[in-house]
Amino acid sequence: MKKDKRISSNNYVGSVVKALRILDCFTRSQPRLSLTKISQQLELPKSTTLNLIRTLEHGGLLIRTPGEQNYQLGYKLMELSYNLSSSLQIVHYARPVLEELQTKTSEIIYLTTHINGRVLYLEAMYPSIRNINYSVIGKTLPMYCTGCGKAMLAYLPSEEIEQIYDTWPLQKFTPNTITTHDELSEELKRIRNHGYSIDVEEESIGVKCVAVPIRDSTGYPVGAISISGSLMSMKDNLLDGYAENLSNVCNSLAPYSSLFPAAQMRAIYSQETV
Known part of the structure; x- marks a missing residue:
């Protein structure tokens, strides 16, 4: 390679x-x-x-x-993560539609991008009735076991997927975590066919989410948004509707795709390899 x-x-x-x-x-x-x-x-x-x-x-x-x-x-890292979120223009543009989506679903909404083969959380909207004493902003997770990660991974160029495979082994987080490349390839095909990903306790026990990628004009995935909640609240009969809502939100943010860190890093790498 x-x-x-x-x-x-x-x-x-x-x-x-x-x-x-x-x-x-x-x-x-x-x-x-x-x-x-x-x-x-x-x-x-x-x-x-x-x-x-x-x-x-x-x-x-x-x-x-x-x-x-x-x-x-x-704790300086936490401060930096908040500063990162505040300084990103895409977060500024996304907040109104994320807040609207959160109000409509009463679930947790995540805005993400990908950096160095991992999901990076840019913003999160939580239901006001939940006592949330932590923040995921600035946190990174593997792409293969998260809803947002799989949604983006499914549309990456094959060469970039191979580089991620070489860099990040498929570590098992829960009994539902995908741990073979063959199984993951089938999952990515399913995501491309349906246009959205589903994560059922693949990274965290008791958590279920549906996610849709945000793609630029070439089809490259620069970000993803997910609706996340408990197994009890995220009922199967709601997922198709949630996916449609997510698609509408992602389409509304597609004109701002160049503002995502993944797009900016890709542009820098393209200049370096010329």
């Missing part, structure tokens, strides 16, 4: 790359890590790892877990 030219540049600062790799070590399954674990995972000397960690601590990107010799992601 042809080498991805997007990662072929040598114009990077090594220490910054290593620091970013440290941040990537923290996941939902391992939110707290020790110095030893981080250095082993990245195959870096402890002294180098400690210096990088102290730098990240100074910037608020990492904090030491109270009462433990472990580290966790710092």
Whole structure:
């Protein structure tokens, strides 16, 4: 397979790359890590790892877990995620239609894009009656096990899909997670035939969602919107209607497709590979 030219540049600062790799070590399954674990995972000397960690601590990107010799992601990242959402023009244009969709369905509405083979959450609208004490804005998840991710993945060029397969293994999150490429290929065909994706407890137990991609004038998927709720509230007889509502909203945002991060990154990569 042809080498991805997007990662072929040598114009990077090594220490910054290593620091970013440290941040990537923290996941939902391992939110707290020790110095030893981080250095082993990245195959870096402890002294180098400690210096990088102290730098990240100074910037608020990492904090030491109270009462433990472990580290966790710092609250500065949450601040940055809110700043990201506020600075994106597409979020500004999308909010009115997302709010309208949320009012109509009384479910959670997510606006997403994709970056580096993962779903990136740009905005979320929650029902006022629910006590939500967390935010997904700025969070990334795999594409193969989320409604929005599958909706976008289904319309990506085959070469880009192969690169995602090579980069991100099909990790099992729940008993319903797709874990083989053959099964995923069949699922993507189904999504293309129907125009929308469904996620039934593939990434989170008890959660069901339907999602539709937002595509540019060439058909490239730059984003997706989903309606998400509990298994009880997201009844099967509602899904076709929800998908139609989503399609209408996505079509209304298609003229702004160039404002999605996925579109902007694609434009940058295209210039680099010319």
